[in-house]
Amino acid sequence: MDKQTARKKIEKLREELEKHNYRYYVLSDPAISDFEYDLMMNDLIELEKRFPEFYSEYSPSQRVGDDTNREFNQVEHRFPMLSLGNTYSLEELKEFDSRIRKTIGENFEYICELKFDGTAIGLRYLNGILTHAVTRGDGIRGDDVTANVRTIRSIPMVLRGSEYPVDFEIRGEIFFPGEDFRKLNQERQESGESLFANPRNAAAGTLKMQNSSMVAKRPLDCYLYVLLGEKLPYPNHYDNLKKAIDWGFKISPHMEKCRDLDEVFHFINSWEKERKSLSFNIDGVVVKINSLQQQKQLGSTAKSPRWAISYKYKAEQAETQLLSIEYQVGRTGSITPVANLRPVYLAGTMVKRASLHNEDQIKLMDLHVNDMVYVEKGGEIIPKIVGVNKKERDPSNPPVEFISECPECKTPLVRFEGEANHYCPNEKGCPPQIKGRIEHFISRRAMDIDGLGEETIDLLFREGYLTDASDLYTLKKPQLVPLERLGEKSADRILSSIKNSKTIPFHRVLYALGIRYVGETVARTLAKNYTSIGDLMKADHSELVEINEIGERIAESLILYFSDPANKEMIDRLKNEGVQFQVDPSELVKRSDRLSGLTFVISGTFVQHSRDELKSMIEHHGGRNAGSVSGKTSFLLAGENTGPAKLQKARKLNIPIIDEKDFLAMLT
Numbered sequence: 001m002d003k004q005t006a007r008k009k010i011e012k013l014r015e016e017l018e019k020h021n022y023r024y025y026v027l028s029d030p031a032i033s034d035f036e037y038d039l040m041m042n043d044l045i046e047l048e049k050r051f052p053e054f055y056s057e058y059s060p061s062q063r064v065g066d067d068t069n070r071e072f073n074q075v076e077h078r079f080p081m082l083s084l085g086n087t088y089s090l091e092e093l094k095e096f097d098s099r100i101r102k103t104i105g106e107n108f109e110y111i112c113e114l115k116f117d118g119t120a121i122g123l124r125y126l127n128g129i130l131t132h133a134v135t136r137g138d139g140i141r142g143d144d145v146t147a148n149v150r151t152i153r154s155i156p157m158v159l160r161g162s163e164y165p166v167d168f169e170i171r172g173e174i175f176f177p178g179e180d181f182r183k184l185n186q187e188r189q190e191s192g193e194s195l196f197a198n199p200r201n202a203a204a205g206t207l208k209m210q211n212s213s214m215v216a217k218r219p220l221d222c223y224l225y226v227l228l229g230e231k232l233p234y235p236n237h238y239d240n241l242k243k244a245i246d247w248g249f250k251i252s253p254h255m256e257k258c259r260d261l262d263e264v265f266h267f268i269n270s271w272e273k274e275r276k277s278l279s280f281n282i283d284g285v286v287v288k289i290n291s292l293q294q295q296k297q298l299g300s301t302a303k304s305p306r307w308a309i310s311y312k313y314k315a316e317q318a319e320t321q322l323l324s325i326e327y328q329v330g331r332t333g334s335i336t337p338v339a340n341l342r343p344v345y346l347a348g349t350m351v352k353r354a355s356l357h358n359e360d361q362i363k364l365m366d367l368h369v370n371d372m373v374y375v376e377k378g379g380e381i382i383p384k385i386v387g388v389n390k391k392e393r394d395p396s397n398p399p400v401e402f403i404s405e406c407p408e409c410k411t412p413l414v415r416f417e418g419e420a421n422h423y424c425p426n427e428k429g430c431p432p433q434i435k436g437r438i439e440h441f442i443s444r445r446a447m448d449i450d451g452l453g454e455e456t457i458d459l460l461f462r463e464g465y466l467t468d469a470s471d472l473y474t475l476k477k478p479q480l481v482p483l484e485r486l487g488e489k490s491a492d493r494i495l496s497s498i499k500n501s502k503t504i505p506f507h508r509v510l511y512a513l514g515i516r517y518v519g520e521t522v523a524r525t526l527a528k529n530y531t532s533i534g535d536l537m538k539a540d541h542s543e544l545v546e547i548n549e550i551g552e553r554i555a556e557s558l559i560l561y562f563s564d565p566a567n568k569e570m571i572d573r574l575k576n577e578g579v580q581f582q583v584d585p586s587e588l589v590k591r592s593d594r595l596s597g598l599t600f601v602i603s604g605t606f607v608q609h610s611r612d613e614l615k616s617m618i619e620h621h622g623g624r625n626a627g628s629v630s631g632k633t634s635f636l637l638a639g640e641n642t643g644p645a646k647l648q649k650a651r652k653l654n655i656p657i658i659d660e661k662d663f664l665a666m667l668t
C-alpha cells in the first residue's frame with residue numbers, strides 16, 4: 001500500500017470509529033456490532049503501526065491509554081471551579097427564589113437539571129481539540145488528567161461540525177454507572193482488594209490512576225452541564241448546552257425550563273421517585289438561572305455562584321432494631337464489626353446486615369444493645385448505621401462493648417496508634433487470617449489460581465493440607481478428588497492452574513504475599529527497584545524510604561515481614577517450587593536509570609526504530625514521554641518530517657533537539 005492510500009484509509013477508519021463511538025457512548029444507539037467495531041479498530045491499529053508517520057494522539061486507537069506512570073501536573077483553572085450552595089427543603093428553595101427576585105426582578109427562567117453524583121471535570125477545547133482535562137482540585141488549581149480522560153469514550157477528543165467556539169471550556173461530571181460499579185466491586189472483593197465505598201469514590205479514584213491503560217478498562221462516563229468562554233453561541237445556558245450536543249458532547253436529556261418555583265418543585269418531586277430508574281446515581285437537582293446576562297448580574301461568592309443552587313435528596317433511610325453484632329476477622333487480622341438487624345425494606349432490597357466500621361463509630365453513636373437504629377443506603381453496596389433513635393431505648397440495655405479478644409482464636413486484640421481498627425495479632429495461628437492470606441495469594445490479580453473457592457480453601461485447611469500458600473504447590477490429586485463437590489475434572493483444573501502460576505511475574509508474586517500496605521502499585525515499584533527478592537530482603541529502612549512512593553509505613557511493614565523466619569521459610573519453599581522471585585532476565589537487559597528525570601518529546605519518523613520502540617526504550621531507562629513540547633521538556637527527539645510547530649517551540653524554549661543517533665548514544 002502506498003503512503004497516500006494508507007493515509008486516506010487511516011483517516012477514513014478514524015472517522016468511522018469516532019462516529020461509532022459517538023453512537024455507542026453518547027447516543028446509546030450503536031449501528032454495528034462490537035465485533036465489527038473491533039475489526040475496524042484492529043485495521044486502524046495495524047495501519048498506524050505500519051505507517052507511524054500518520055500517528056495522531058487524537059486517534060480513536062489512543063483511547064486505550066498507555067502504560068506510562070504519571071504524576072499529575074497542576075493546572076490553574078481559567079475560571080475558578082466553584083461548588084454549589086446546598087438546600088435540603090422546599091423552604092430553603094423559596095428563600096433562594098426571593099433572593100433572585102430581589103436582584104433581577106420577575107422576568108427570568110430557571111433550568112432544572114439532575115445533580116450527577118460523580119467527580120467534576122473541566123475540559124478545554126482549542127480549535128475543536130481536547131487539550132486539557134482538569135479536576136476541581138482546590139477550585140483554583142486542579143490536576144491535569146487529560147491522558148486519563150482521553151480514554152473516556154463519551155468525551156470527544158475532536159469535536160464534530162465546525163460551529164464551536166475557537167477556545168472554550170465545558171464542565172461536567174465524570175461518573176461510574178451503577179451496574180458497572182457493582183461488577184467492579186465484586187471483582188475487587190474476589191481478588192481481595194479493598195472495595196470502593198460508592199460509585200463517586202470509584203469514579204474519582206479511577207480518574208487519578210497513574211496508568212491510563214488501567215483507566216481505559218473502567219467504564220467511566222460523563223455528562224456535561226456548563227459552558228464557559230467568551231464567544232458562546234447563545235446568550236443563555238439552555239441553548240448553549242443543546243448546541244453542544246451537535247459538537248458531540250453527552251448532555252443529559254433530563255433538563256427542563258421552568259417558569260416558576262412550582263414547576264421547579266414538580267421537577268424535583270418527579271425525579272425523587274424516577275431516579276431509581278436511572279443507570280447512574282444522582283444525589284439531587286441543580287436549579288440554574290438561564291440567562292447568562294442575569295447570571296453575571298447575580299455574580300458569585302468566593303465559594304459558589306448566586307445564580308445556581310442544588311437541592312439534595314435525603315439518602316433513603318429505614319429504622320429497625322439491632323439484634324446482635326458479629327466481628328469479622330480479615331486476612332490482615334483487622335476486625336470489622338457488622339450489625340445483624342431485624343430485616344427491613346430499604347431502597348428496593350431487604351437489609352439484614354449493616355456495617356459499623358469500628359469502635360470509635362460505635363462510641364460516637366452511643367449505641368446500646370437492642371437499640372432502634374437508622375440505616376442508610378447511599379450509593380453504597382453495604383448499608384450503614386447512621387444513628388440511634390434514643391427515644392425508643394429500653395434504659396436497662398447497656399452500651400455496646402467492643403470485644404477485647406479475637407472471636408476466632410481468643411487472642412487479646414491490639415489497636416495500633418493512629419489507627420481506628422482493632423487487630424488480632426495472632427497472624428500464624430488465627431484461621432481466618434491464614435485462609436484469608438491464601439485466598440489473597442490465589443486471587444485473580446495475584447497468582448490467578450483458578451477453581452479454588454473460599455469453601456475449598458476452608459476444606460483443605462481443615463484437612464490440614466494447607467497451612468500457608470507454599471502448601472498449594474505440594475497438593476496432590478488424591479487429596480483433592482475426594483473433597484466435597486470436587487471431582488477429577490476440578491482437581492485437574494486446580495492442579496494445572498497452580499502449575500501455570502509459576503510463570504506469574506515477580507511483581508505480582510510480591511503482591512500475592514499479602515504484605516501489609518503492599519498493594520499492586522507498591523509491588524510494581526518494588527520490583528522496579530529490586531530485581532530479586534534477595535535484594536529486597538537486604539534493603540534497610542533508609543534505603544527503602546529513598547524510593548519514590550515508598551513511605552515509612554510501607555518500609556516498616558516490609559522489614560517486619562522479612563524479619564519473620566516463618567515468612568522467609570515460606571518464600572524459600574515457594575522459590576524451590578519454581579515461583580518467580582526475580583524479574584525476568586529478558587526484561588532486565590533493557591533497563592537502567594540513565595534517563596531518569598528526563599522528559600522526551602518524539603516527533604517524526606526514524607530509521608532504526610519505530611516511534612513505539614523509542615518510547616519504550618525511554619521508559620525502560622527511567623525517562624518520561626510527553627506529547628507536546630513545553631518548559632518541562634528535556635529533549636525533542638526529532639526524526640524525518642518532524643512537525644514544524646514542535647521544532648519552532650523547542651527552538652523558542654531553547655530545548656535541545658536531538659536525532660536518533662544522539663539518542664542511542666545517550667544509552668550507551
Ligand code: IVH
Pocket residue numbers: 082083084113114115116117119120172173225226286305308310
Ligand atoms: S453546575 C458553578 N450542574 O455538583 C456551577 N453541577 O455540589 C457549577 N454537579 O460542583 C456546577 N450535577 O461537581 C452543575 N447538573 C449539574 C451538576 C453539577 C452535578 C456537581 C458539580 C458541582 C457539585 C456541587
